[in-house]
Amino acid sequence: MEPLTVPGMLPALEEIGRYVMAAAAEAGLDKRASYRLRLAVDEIATNIVVYGYQPSGTEGDIIVSSTIDDHVLKIALEDTGPEFDPRQHAMPDEDELTRPLEDRQMGGLGVYLAFEGVDDFHYERVDGRNRNIFVVNRPSAAPAT
């Protein structure tokens, strides 16, 4: 699929979601794997806007791209916001995840769901851009595209 460029703002999340679901269909992912991937990408795209572009007061785009080979689907998100590696973000631990909601903190759930939703996740900072890469294994029976 051709890469998609959208403004780094929350209303663009819907279009990013549609792009990811289309790529997941092309890669032959089942409904559950597609949903989990969409959720993963959506959570990181949200963070790009909320922790990247918004606090720094900068405007920029998010570029979504996908590649499919015989084994995996890769989705990449690129942005020009401040350097932000989601892997450094504090994640809820087992204690936090079993705590009643009245005692919960708000943070970290998105990144947790993102990492849980894919088979592999990479982050790199290249030429002033953040690049988040989501990797999902394709079902072995899926035909090569």
Add this chain to the structure above:
Amino acid sequence: MAFTATSDVTNGIGKITLAGELDAAAAPTFRTEVEKVAAEQPRRLVLMMQDLEYMASAGLRVLIYARQRMAQNVDIFVVGAQEPIRETLEKTGFHHSVTQLETYDPAVIENT
């Protein structure tokens, strides 16, 4: 699909019906309905999710907000959540703090 949230409070049962896709852009709409229902001090909060197709962590944060905004004795019910949303609730441990039902069951919700 665009997100919608509608609410009403009848006989102390606060009901919010969610439909479409609940991402970070849509979450403030959900939160507004939680605030409206909380202002009426219901004895139950019921989230109707049959037509909710997607929920990101922004929706979970509104659930935390709802729990913290309502009195401690207000039980929260999630009705008809689709499989992937149930999976999200379970993965994040939210199922310990809400009661999940397949359909709206007045005997359980209104009389407990």
